[in-house]
Each structure stands twice: as structure tokens, then as C-alpha cells.
Amino acid sequence: MLDANLKTQLKAYLERVTQPIEITASLDDGDRSREMLALLQDIVGLTDKITLIERRDDTERKPSFAINRKGADMGVRFAGIPMGHEFTSLVLALLQVGGHPPKVEADVIEQVRNLQGEFRFETYISLSCQNCPEVVQALNLMAVLNPNIRHVMVDGALFQDEVQQRQIMAVPTVFLNGETFGQGRMGLEEILAKLDTGAAQRDAEKMALKEVFDMLIVGGGPAGAAAAIYSARKGIRTGVVAERFGGQVLDTMGIENFISVKETEGPKLAAALEQHVKSHDVDVMNLQRAAALIPGETIEVKLENGASLKARTVVLATGARWRQMNVPGEQEYKNKGVAYCPHCDGPLFKGKRVAVVGGGNSGVEAAIDLAGIVAHVTLLEFDVKLRADAVLQRKLYSLPNVTVLTQAQTTEVTGDGARVNGLVYTDRQSGESHRVELEGIFVQIGLLPNTDWLKGTVALSKHGEIEVDAHGRTSVPGVFAAGDATTVPYKQIVIAMGEGSKAALSAFDHLIRTTAPAEEKAAIAA
Structure with a gap:
């Protein structure tokens, strides 16, 4: 699972572990469970301070694994294979559970330890999201520091049924005790500010x-x-x-x-x-x-x-x-199909139809990236031509599942009350109004x-x-x-x-x- 270079780096980090760690893997017979098991076996093979326990008859998400200090239940779990941007989250969790001190101010650590109540966090992420690791790492650390806090990272691409059931259309999305806690990038201090009302x-x-x-x-x-x-x-x-x-x-x-x-x-x-x-x-x-x-x-x-x-x-x-379109429906469906970060939220729209609003470099780059994930991309540009660099335009026009509409003024975002189902635009040349049926809209129109x-x-x-x-x-x-x-x-x-x-x-x-x-x-x- 891990290449030789990554193993060498991880082995050096694991030398900082001072207390024994137990990784408990909840597995089934699927391919993803086999991939996860291979990853965990690679990790265990790098140090004698980590032991692996396999379980197939428990009620946890499968595949997933918990990281605990031996003899303790620290509430850190990964539901999914934390590679990509989340590999750092895995490494930090191993170090912190293993007793390596976090690089956090002493007063912040004390604030976490003093939180009263029961906090059960679930963070839905995508492995391509650059904003997700900060949230995952903050909540993992809080779980290590405070026995009343538990956290599980959930890879939305792996647990699509949960994503659909909870109508998650943006990552990271964090639930606390079953209720929505927040969306988007949040650091440790920001999470604490929401929990500690006197801060x-x-x-x-x-x-x-x-x-x-x-x-x-x-x-x-x-x-x-x-x-x-x-x-x-x-x-x-x-x-x-x-x-x-x-x-x-x-x-x-x-x-x-x-x-x-x-x-x-x-x-x-x-x-x-x-x-x-x-x-x-x-x-x-x-x-x-x-x-x-x-x-x-x-x-x-x-x-x-x-x-x-x-x-x-x-x-x-x-x-x-980010500049917003300021059209009816945009605010109502923000994070319910209207998004501003294609890298973060793109994987949630796998196999679906989306639009990109904006024909500059950021808009065209977004359309190119999304075209590799979604079923179809419609790019709408207000001007008579795209403003992106020529090399980006050539790539865009070479893609079979992209439609480019110029002189298109977006006038409305439509939905069913729960999520986006379309976009209305006016053809600035003819004055006619058109509707595009889709499931997601990525706004890329400047700052x-x-x-x-x-x-x-x-x-x-x-x-x-x-x-x-x-x-x-x-x-x-x-x-x-x-x-x-x-x-x-x-x-x-x-x-x-x-x-x-x-x-x-x-x-x-x-x-x-x-x-x-x-x-x-x-x-x-x-």
C-alpha cells in the first residue's frame, strides 16, 4: 500500500511514539477493506509500538479503524482510507495518541481539556479536499485530549449512502451529536470558540x-x-x-x-x-x-x-x-448544490451534471477538473468569449463532456427545497431565457x-x-x-x-x- 519512500518517512515519524498504540480495524470482505488492511499492516510493520486487531462482527462502519493508546479509548476513528490530503491526519493521530506532544499553545490545550459535556463529532470529507485535514486534525486532537470527545472522519466517496441520506453537498461537513455543526474550513481555535461560549x-x-x-x-x-x-x-x-x-x-x-x-x-x-x-x-x-x-x-x-x-x-x-452571483436561489442552496471550491466538493458530484459559472482561468480550470469526475459540465460565461489562457481553453474544448455557453447571464438557481436541480440563464444575444437541469453549480467569477x-x-x-x-x-x-x-x-x-x-x-x-x-x-x- 505504501511505497518505499513513504515507509521510510513514516518510520522516522513513528520513532517519536512513546506509548504503545492499538489499531482496531472494522472490516468486511470488500476490496476497500483489503486496501485498508494492507495499509494498516504496512504501518504496524514499521514499529513494535503498534499492534493491530481485526474485527468483522462489530457494528462500526466498514471499513474503518480506531486508534487508541493501549488500555484507553480515545475516540479517534477513520472511516475510509486516509491517503491523499488526509495522510497527514493519520500520521498526526498516531503521534498524538502515541504520546508525542502537539504543537499547540498550552492555554488552548487547557481549554480543550476543560470542555464539559459529551461531544460526538463526525466529519465528512473528500480525499481531494485541502480544507478537510485541518478540521479532521483539530477534532482528532480534541478527542485525544478530552475523554468526553469522540471523532470519526468519514470519506464521503466511500460512504455514499450516508452522504445521500444526510444530504451532504459540501465538504468538510461536521456533525455534532447527530446535528449539523459546521461546514468549510475550521481550525482548532474556531471550533473551540463555537463550543466554549464564554471564549x-x-x-x-x-x-x-x-x-x-x-x-x-x-x-x-x-x-x-x-x-x-x-x-x-x-x-x-x-x-x-x-x-x-x-x-x-x-x-x-x-x-x-x-x-x-x-x-x-x-x-x-x-x-x-x-x-x-x-x-x-x-x-x-x-x-x-x-x-x-x-x-x-x-x-x-x-x-x-x-x-x-x-x-x-x-x-x-x-x-x-469569492464573489457571489447575487441571484435568486444562490443563498438558499449554498452548500446544497451551490459551491465555490471545485477541488473540495467536486467528488461529491461524481457522475452528476454540474455547471461552472465564470470563464476566466479559475472557471476553466474548475471545468477541466470537474470533467474528470462528473457526467457533464456546462460552463457559462457572461462575456462574448472566454477570458482564460489559451492553453486552458484548448484543453477545455478537447473534452467531450463539456458544453461552453458564452453571452450567458445566470439569472436564477432552482431547487426542490432540499438541493439544487437547475440553473436559469439569459442568452444576452437573443434575450431568450433557458433552463439547464443539473445537480451542482460551481461559482468562479472573481473576488x-x-x-x-x-x-x-x-x-x-x-x-x-x-x-x-x-x-x-x-x-x-x-x-x-x-x-x-x-x-x-x-x-x-x-x-x-x-x-x-x-x-x-x-x-x-x-x-x-x-x-x-x-x-x-x-x-x-x-
Whole structure:
């Protein structure tokens, strides 16, 4: 099951296991059970600290396996074969059950251990989903730390009956005690915030005690991370407040244009950014949404949890989000057939009919990927022609199960109340309305800047982007901006990083000019 290279790597990791582990496999006579058994036998053969128990007469999902510390019931189970993106989840579960300490802040570990009640989580995933492992890994760790928590990862492609019964049309989808708990990417701290209702108030109280920052960066994507590193390297008091560290990068599958790195994946790059930032003296405040900016000699940033942070300079790096179609039915059927991540949710539509709305690079790439999974793809483009690169268009038009419609304006998403069953569009040339019967719609029509909270405070373009000059300065003294939220063209990771670095340097220049003694100001001006 595992090749020689993977076995060598895994053997090195398993040397960190300090306590004996039991893997209990629930199997039947199917091919998938045989594949799972081969995987588990490979793992057991790499170390004497793991033993394998086979069961065929229990009531657990088959195939599945539980990982437990010998003599304990730690509630970690994989229903499916955790390869692909989930192989890391398997490795971490083995290490953590085996006594290797997790790389998590001590106060977060304590918060997990103090949770009261019974929590039975089920996470439905697809092995091609880059957002799923973070959820799986967080819930597995919680199960290891707290005996009241149990978690099972369920491969939706393997347990299609459950997916149909529970009407799951997006991954990851998490159930808690049989009820829907959440969908989409969630980290450990975010899950805790939903379970621990007093956490937001405690966070606000802590933030109220923080001293004034020399530079506060709002946003934790590539631009915000670069700004934080450049600021911290100047030796000044630096803070980062972010809704989710990593930003859009977390939702990006393949990255092949990050200079000096031939290829990587978004979550890996986001983790590296966070690690780099935290290697400096930076106060990182994650899972915090900015609500208002109040200019002044000391600038105030109000947060949705009621807290306020103050700083001498601010760098706005709030990034952007997926643009929505804003047509009837879109919100009603979001995650019920309307999706925004083809890599994550595509496998759930295997053998079905889907549409992709948008003819740029992202839309055409989505259509190409989906064509290998689904029965048929209809791509709709508002313009008279596709806007994707020529090489992508050639590939698209070579596929037999793809229909391309140009000058097509999507006007409605239809459904049966539970899930999508069609899409209505207007032919912009003839004016006629048409309906396409399908089961899924993937929206790929660009991005919107996350700047709603800045309206009336900072000058914005007609598209809602923060207007900046060549130095990253905004219309408000002491406030700078960088990345996809600004008017700087070409929304690329490398550009965002460069702009974040520049904004931090400009903010530092502003800082030393406005806080230096009068005689130093005169010397600088001269």
C-alpha cells in the first residue's frame, strides 16, 4: 500500500511514539477493506509500538479503524482510507495518541481539556479536499485530549449512502451529536470558540489590557504576514489581528507561480507564513473580525467581539472573498448544490451534471477538473468569449463532456427545497431565457475586497478597493494598505507579499517621522 519512500518517512515519524498504540480495524470482505488492511499492516510493520486487531462482527462502519493508546479509548476513528490530503491526519493521530506532544499553545490545550459535556463529532470529507485535514486534525486532537470527545472522519466517496441520506453537498461537513455543526474550513481555535461560549468575552477582556501597538496589521494573508515580519524586524511593538490566518491562500489548491518554490499547496504555504510570523515577536490575534477604524493621533480598530485595539500606525491587509452571483436561489442552496471550491466538493458530484459559472482561468480550470469526475459540465460565461489562457481553453474544448455557453447571464438557481436541480440563464444575444437541469453549480467569477467595514472612513474605489499611492498610503494619515483589498492590479501572492513589505516600510517611515523629537524631525526633513 505504501511505497518505499513513504515507509521510510513514516518510520522516522513513528520513532517519536512513546506509548504503545492499538489499531482496531472494522472490516468486511470488500476490496476497500483489503486496501485498508494492507495499509494498516504496512504501518504496524514499521514499529513494535503498534499492534493491530481485526474485527468483522462489530457494528462500526466498514471499513474503518480506531486508534487508541493501549488500555484507553480515545475516540479517534477513520472511516475510509486516509491517503491523499488526509495522510497527514493519520500520521498526526498516531503521534498524538502515541504520546508525542502537539504543537499547540498550552492555554488552548487547557481549554480543550476543560470542555464539559459529551461531544460526538463526525466529519465528512473528500480525499481531494485541502480544507478537510485541518478540521479532521483539530477534532482528532480534541478527542485525544478530552475523554468526553469522540471523532470519526468519514470519506464521503466511500460512504455514499450516508452522504445521500444526510444530504451532504459540501465538504468538510461536521456533525455534532447527530446535528449539523459546521461546514468549510475550521481550525482548532474556531471550533473551540463555537463550543466554549464564554471564549469571545474572555478574548475581549484580554485585548482591552493590551498596550498601544507601534504597528497593527489587520489581516493574516500573504500581505499581512509580510507586513508583520518587516515590522517586527524593526524592533517595534507589532500586532496582527486576523479573521483567519492565511486568508485566501488556505482555499488555494495548487500554487505553481510562487517564485523559488516550484509547486506547493495553499494550506502548506499558509502554515509556513504563520510559523515565520510567530518566529518573531509578533502578537497574533486570530479569529477576530475588524468592525470599525477610528482615525486619530492614535488609531483605533474596533473588533466584532467588542474589543478595541490601538496603534500608532495601521496596515490594512484584509484581502478578498469569492464573489457571489447575487441571484435568486444562490443563498438558499449554498452548500446544497451551490459551491465555490471545485477541488473540495467536486467528488461529491461524481457522475452528476454540474455547471461552472465564470470563464476566466479559475472557471476553466474548475471545468477541466470537474470533467474528470462528473457526467457533464456546462460552463457559462457572461462575456462574448472566454477570458482564460489559451492553453486552458484548448484543453477545455478537447473534452467531450463539456458544453461552453458564452453571452450567458445566470439569472436564477432552482431547487426542490432540499438541493439544487437547475440553473436559469439569459442568452444576452437573443434575450431568450433557458433552463439547464443539473445537480451542482460551481461559482468562479472573481473576488470582492473585504472592505465593507471601512466605508466612510478610508477612500475606496468604485469597486470597493482601498485606494493607495505608490507607498501604500491611504487617505487616512498613519493608515496604510496592501494586497488584494487595494487598487494595486494583479491579485497574486507574490505581489501581495511585496506590497505588504512596502506598506510596513512606509508605515515605519511614517512612525519615525511623527514620533521623533523635534530636532530629529528637522534633521530628517533637511
